[in-house]
Amino acid sequence: MLKGFRKKASLLSLSLQPEETLEQHDRYHKVLRQVRDFEIALQAMDFLLDDRGDQGTDLLKTEVERHKKAHLKVPAAIFPLALGVMEFIEATLGFETEVMNRAHHTLSEAEEASLSHSKYNQKIHLSTSHIYPPGTEFQVTYAESTLLNALVMLLHENNGMMEQAKALFKLRRAYQILDATFKKIKESEGLFNHNLAKFRKQADASLVSSVDLPGYDIPSARSSSNSSLSSLPEDVKLMRDMEQIYKMRKARIEGTGVSSQVDLFAQLSSPSLSSKSSLPSFQDTGAQSSRPGTMSPPVAANAAFTRKNNESLSEEEAADNDEFSDAGDSFAVSNPTMNEYPGNRESLTPPTTQFGSISINEGAKGSSAGSIVTGESSTGGSNAHLYVSTIDEFIHSGVQLCFGILQVVLSLIPPAIGKVLSIVGFKGDRETGLRMLWRTAITARNIHGELALLCLLVFYDGPIQFIDVGFQLPGHEDSNISDVLLISERSSISDEELTLIIRNPNLYTKQILAKARHLFPHNALWLLQEGRMLAAQNNIHKAIDLMQSFTDDSETKINMEQVEALLTFDRAMLYAFVHNYENAARDFLRLLEINSWSLAVYLFFAGSCYLEQWRMIQVGEVKYDTPKETEDKLAYFAKKADHYLKLAPTYVPGHGHNATRKKGGIGGSNKQMPFDKFVLRKTKCIEETQRKNPNLTYIECVGTSLIHELVYFWNGYNRMTFEDLQILNRMLKFSAGEHAKITETFDEKMTRNFFESITLRQLGDVKTGLAQLDTEVISKYVVQDSANAPFKFTKMTYSPYLYPTALYEKAMFVWLLKSGDDPLRAINESVSWLRKAETTSDIGDYELSNRTSMRIKAASERLELLKDQL
Numbered sequence: 090m091l092k093g094f095r096k097k098a099s100l101l102s103l104s105l106q107p108e109e110t111l112e113q114h115d116r117y118h119k120v121l122r123q124v125r126d127f128e129i130a131l132q133a134m135d136f137l138l139d140d141r142g143d144q145g146t147d148l149l150k151t152e153v154e155r156h157k158k159a160h161l162k163v164p165a166a167i168f169p170l171a172l173g174v175m176e177f178i179e180a181t182l183g184f185e186t187e188v189m190n191r192a193h194h195t196l197s198e199a200e201e202a203s204l205s206h207s208k209y210n211q212k213i214h215l216s217t218s219h220i221y222p223p224g225t226e227f228q229v230t231y232a233e234s235t236l237l238n239a240l241v242m243l244l245h246e247n248n249g250m251m252e253q254a255k256a257l258f259k260l261r262r263a264y265q266i267l268d269a270t271f272k273k274i275k276e277s278e279g280l281f282n283h284n285l286a287k288f289r290k291q292a293d294a295s296l297v298s299s300v301d302l303p304g305y306d307i308p309s310a311r312s313s314s315n316s317s318l319s320s321l322p323e324d325v326k327l328m329r330d331m332e333q334i335y336k337m338r339k340a341r342i343e344g345t346g347v348s349s350q351v352d353l354f355a356q357l358s359s360p361s362l363s364s365k366s367s368l369p370s371f372q373d374t375g376a377q378s379s380r381p382g383t384m385s386p387p388v389a390a391n392a393a394f395t396r397k398n399n400e401s402l403s404e405e406e407a408a409d410n411d412e413f414s415d416a417g418d419s420f421a422v423s424n425p426t427m428n429e430y431p432g433n434r435e436s437l438t439p440p441t442t443q444f445g446s447i448s449i450n451e452g453a454k455g456s457s458a459g460s461i462v463t464g465e466s467s468t469g470g471s472n473a474h475l476y477v478s479t480i481d482e483f484i485h486s487g488v489q490l491c492f493g494i495l496q497v498v499l500s501l502i503p504p505a506i507g508k509v510l511s512i513v514g515f516k517g518d519r520e521t522g523l524r525m526l527w528r529t530a531i532t533a534r535n536i537h538g539e540l541a542l543l544c545l546l547v548f549y550d551g552p553i554q555f556i557d558v559g560f561q562l563p564g565h566e567d568s569n570i571s572d573v574l575l576i577s578e579r580s581s582i583s584d585e586e587l588t589l590i591i592r593n594p595n596l597y598t599k600q601i602l603a604k605a606r607h608l609f610p611h612n613a614l615w616l617l618q619e620g621r622m623l624a625a626q627n628n629i630h631k632a633i634d635l636m637q638s639f640t641d642d643s644e645t646k647i648n649m650e651q652v653e654a655l656l657t658f659d660r661a662m663l664y665a666f667v668h669n670y671e672n673a674a675r676d677f678l679r680l681l682e683i684n685s686w687s688l689a690v691y692l693f694f695a696g697s698c699y700l701e702q703w704r705m706i707q708v709g710e711v712k713y714d715t716p717k718e719t720e721d722k723l724a725y726f727a728k729k730a731d732h733y734l735k736l737a738p739t740y741v742p743g744h745g746h747n748a749t750r751k752k753g754g755i756g757g758s759n760k761q762m763p764f765d766k767f768v769l770r771k772t773k774c775i776e777e778t779q780r781k782n783p784n785l786t787y788i789e790c791v792g793t794s795l796i797h798e799l800v801y802f803w804n805g806y807n808r809m810t811f812e813d814l815q816i817l818n819r820m821l822k823f824s825a826g827e828h829a830k831i832t833e834t835f836d837e838k839m840t841r842n843f844f845e846s847i848t849l850r851q852l853g854d855v856k857t858g859l860a861q862l863d864t865e866v867i868s869k870y871v872v873q874d875s876a877n878a879p880f881k882f883t884k885m886t887y888s889p890y891l892y893p894t895a896l897y898e899k900a901m902f903v904w905l906l907k908s909g910d911d912p913l914r915a916i917n918e919s920v921s922w923l924r925k926a927e928t929t930s931d932i933g934d935y936e937l938s939n940r941t942s943m944r945i946k947a948a949s950e951r952l953e954l955l956k957d958q959l
Contacts, residue, residue, distance in 0.1 A: 114323045117305055120217050121330045123164060124301045124479050126152065127226075128337040130171035131483075134536040135341065137175045138605075140612035140648045145175060164206030169199035170230045174536060177237045181244065182614075183651030184686060189245050196238035203231035216303045217480045219284050220277045226480050228266055229487045236263040236491050240498070260495065267492040274485060281481070288476040297328050297335070300478045334479065342474045342534045344608040474534060474580055486537035489529040494544060496522030500950075501943065519950060523548075524587050530601050531576050539609075542601055543618070549594050550621040559807070559901060560919070560951045562958060563909050567593050577604045592958070598622060613639060613647045617656045620663070624808050629663055636660045654684035661694070665796055666805045667813050668705065668820075670698035674729070689740040689748070690764045693771075696733030697795035700788050701820070702726045707828050710816060730788045738772045741765045763937045771795065774887075778831055789830040792837035797821060797844060802940060806847050818848045836887030839866050843895055850902060859902040866895045880925050890937040896926035897945050913959055916952050923949045 129152050136145030149168050156165050176192035207227035209215075216223050239259035242252055274281075284300075291307070292298040299305045305327065474482070499517025529541035561567075570593050574586055577600045582590075590597045599622055606615040616639055623632035636656055639645055647653040661676035677695040681688055703726040705711045706719060713719045739745030742761050761769075778790035797817060800806070809817065821844055825833050833841070842865035849858030870892055873881035882892065900922035908915035926945050 111323075114327065116213075116215065117302055117327055118330070119215060120302055121327070121334065122161070123215075123217050123226075124334050125330075125337070126165050127167050127479050127483055128334060128341065130167040131341055131479075131535050132337070133171050134174055135609075137178060138536070138539050138612060138614075139609040140614070140652065142175055142179070142649065146172065162209075164202075164209050164227060166199065166202035166206040166227050166230050169195060169202050170234050171536075173199045173234055173237065174540075177241060178540075179649065179651055180241055182649070183654060183684060184244065185651070185684075186245075188651075189241055193238060193241050193245070196234045196241065199234035200231055200238065203227045203234060207231065218478065218484065219300075219303045220280055220481060221273060221484060225270065225273075226484055229270060229484050229491075232263045232266040232270070233487055233491050235259050235266075236495060239263065240494075260499075263491065264495055267488055267495065270484070270488050271492055274488060285476055292476065297331050298476070299331065300476060301331055301334050301480070302327065335475070338479055339475060344534070482533070482535065483537075486529050486533035486535060489525045490533075490537040490541050493522045493525030493529065493541065496525065497544070497548075498522075501946070520591070520954070523591055524584075527587055527590055527597075528582055531579050531582050539605060542598075542605055543614075545594070545598060546602065546618045546621065549598055550618070550625040560904055560948060560955060562912055562955055565592065565958075567595055570596060573597075576600055595622075595626065612649075612652070613645075613656055614649070614652045617652065617659060620656075621659060624659075624663055624666075625804075627808060627810060629666055629808055629810060629813075633660065633663050633667070636663070650683050654680060654686070657683070662800065662803050662805065663808075665694075665698060665800050666809050668701075668710075668816055670702040670705075670796070674698040674702075674733075687740075687762055687765060689737045689742075689745070689768050690762075692733050692737035692740060693764075693768045694796070694799065696730050696735075696737060697799060699726045699730035699733065700791060701794060701796045703730055703788065704794070704823050704828070705820065708820070708823060708826075710820065727786070727788060731786065734772075734775070734791075735787065737768055741769055744769060763940065767937065782831060785830050792824045792831070792833060793841045793844070794821060794823065798840065801844065801847070802937065806844075806851055809851070811852065814848055814851050818845065818852065821845050821848065834887075835869075839869055840888050840891060842866050843891060843898075847898060850905070855902060855905050859899075859906070862895060862899060862902065866891070867899060874925070880928060882929055890941050893926040893930035893941050893945065896922055896929060897941070897948065900926070900948060913956070916956050916959075920949060920952050923952070 129148065133145035133148045136142060136148065149172050153165065153168050156168075173192060173196035176188060176195050180189040180192040204227075207224035209224075210217070210227065211222075211224040214223055217226055236259070239256040242256035242259070245252075288298050288300045291300075297307055299307050307324075307328065477485075496517045497519055500519035500522065502517070523545075526541045526544050530538055530545055532538070533541070573596050574589065576582065576586075576590070576597055602615065602618055602622065606619060609615055616635065620632040620636045623629070623635065637660065640647075640656070647656070657676050657679050661673045661680070664670070664673035664676065674695040677691050677698065680686075680691045702711065703723060706713075706723050706726065713722060736747075739747040742748045742765065744761070744765075774792070775787065775790050778792075779785060779787055782790060797820065806814075806817075821841055823829065824837065824841060842861055846858040846862035846866065849855075849861065870883045871881070872883060873879065900919040903922060904915050904919045906915075907918065923945055927942070927949075930942050930945060
């Protein structure tokens, strides 16, 4: 009887609805289609983060075809951007020319589509946000695609000066858009918080929330006369679509959006529609309501509401809603929710803290003696995201991520170029950028949050030292911090908390990384980042076990070759750090099959590992059971070392015969990279020595350990254990000891003494190490260094990187010796040595100059930050 009454009411309402109301509902549906497209794109990008990029790509292609077949005029620029972001991640992981070209092409398409669709929304005044004017969302997609495209162009070294100039113009264009939008966000902060409270209250009072549909009043909130049956069919359709989007967002936020499949419209027993108490509000979405295999109460209630009223929809309307039904075909029920991620895993254990609840706007302000109070409980933190519309979430996280990346990238640009860019109002601020990246990584549960996390991990724990955390104020080291914020489930973070986080970043990266590993368990990229983090914390053996056990497991598979190459390279370096040279060489040779970054460098690394293993056997560091076995091993490793060290330079682009038509260099440009030049210089030295000593073998003509020189540039000396450092200290003396067949040259002696001094410092003998650095290295090329005379030094000769690098290390020695007694004096003196390092570095381009300059700049900025803290 009730069903028949609703049918009649629905038919009557169709005849009573004015044309203006139908037009307005049509606009509402256009808005919801756009919101749905954004959720689909975010889900597709999540597939890539879980190493299922093919599924993400297929999902995007399906949606693009759907739009084409339906002849929809609704903008879908988010799809080419999503594909471009996925290709950008792959391109910057492997620097392979085909992937970089593909990313550049897709991102260029995304730029054009974003401009077109921004104008479309502006033209028809289609508002998808409660806060920002029409078209803002696609201005953000335009800025994001422009920024990423510019970075691809800058990294693609075979682009000429014209392309590089275009890339800088793109960066400036993105900067202007992001700067203007960020100002809008700051100005609208009060309105955003007002809306957040409003939609919390609305969800509590009604069955659904209109957070994703600006201008729409849900029926239960209208006056009794206006909430008659006359608006029932269209309202039911709108609320069903809003519920669908809510489910999509909830699954994404809880981390269940890329797992096993579940039918979102499965038959559920529905409570009575007449009883308000039987329809829980959106607030009841804590850990209890989000268990695997269950729907939260409001979702179940709204699904029941939709089913009971589906009969009032025509077949045409039902077909129109298929696109919303299909959107949820790949939601998960099998994974735990984000609130249940295993934060107590041994390798990534977040510090135990106590936390309470405060305003979402404020976050924690300070700490008591035993703990720091965080902003929200785990439940409240996740729920807050549900009351922010998908579009506003995308705008906020996208602007913060992109503006943060841009600020940091600009801060890394060499000073000469940076000054030119600053003249036209185009400059970066590293601390501002890092704050934006941290805020995004902590508070955003979408591709922007994970990209921000990756950026932070590369900065703090990557092989290149972008941020120098070696300079820390006495008493502020990580080991002395007892009050640690719990940030893994936060939806907001205060400026005061960000200050604490940036001071001791290693205490916090492991928390958000643990969450990422839980959300995306299939992707070895996150495991690689955990391995890097463990290595940075001197847990090298644990890092190696983690990486090796993953690839040894027959049930694991790495779909992205770029990730496999990165993991293999990092593991090879870690094996070299612990003097396991056979496994290191195995991994370096494996890279020849899966990556084209630099075949010459991979071969040189492998040969250097075999050479060091040969040396270790000679001095007795590696022993075998019988003299015969020892002799056989010596011959075996000597042959391997000779073969690969001679083969390596033949693959250097523009030099060796094997490099013809071979892909190599950054972006596959076939240009010589810094380490290619290093290989050529070392090879030339060995060959000259052998010409002078024809009776010696090729490997007997090698001076200072090649592998120990190489691992220094991957921060190996700072990651080794005490026992490994002791072995290193003994092995560095090989080229000057009884087993050496050649007389050590002046330059080789400087190089060896430099590494020995660093090793002594790491072993705790700082004063002896500094004395060796001063007398055996710096004094050999610094000819004048006094307060009343300009700093002078001899020109670079054999090892050009050594000159600025030794002065950089001198600054670290000074800091360790003097910061405990007088931190300000230590800062000033260390900065003075870094300026001298910059002077020796700034005399032209040379091998490894960018890497060396980056370390100097990172240390200088770190010390300036510490000075502000005093």
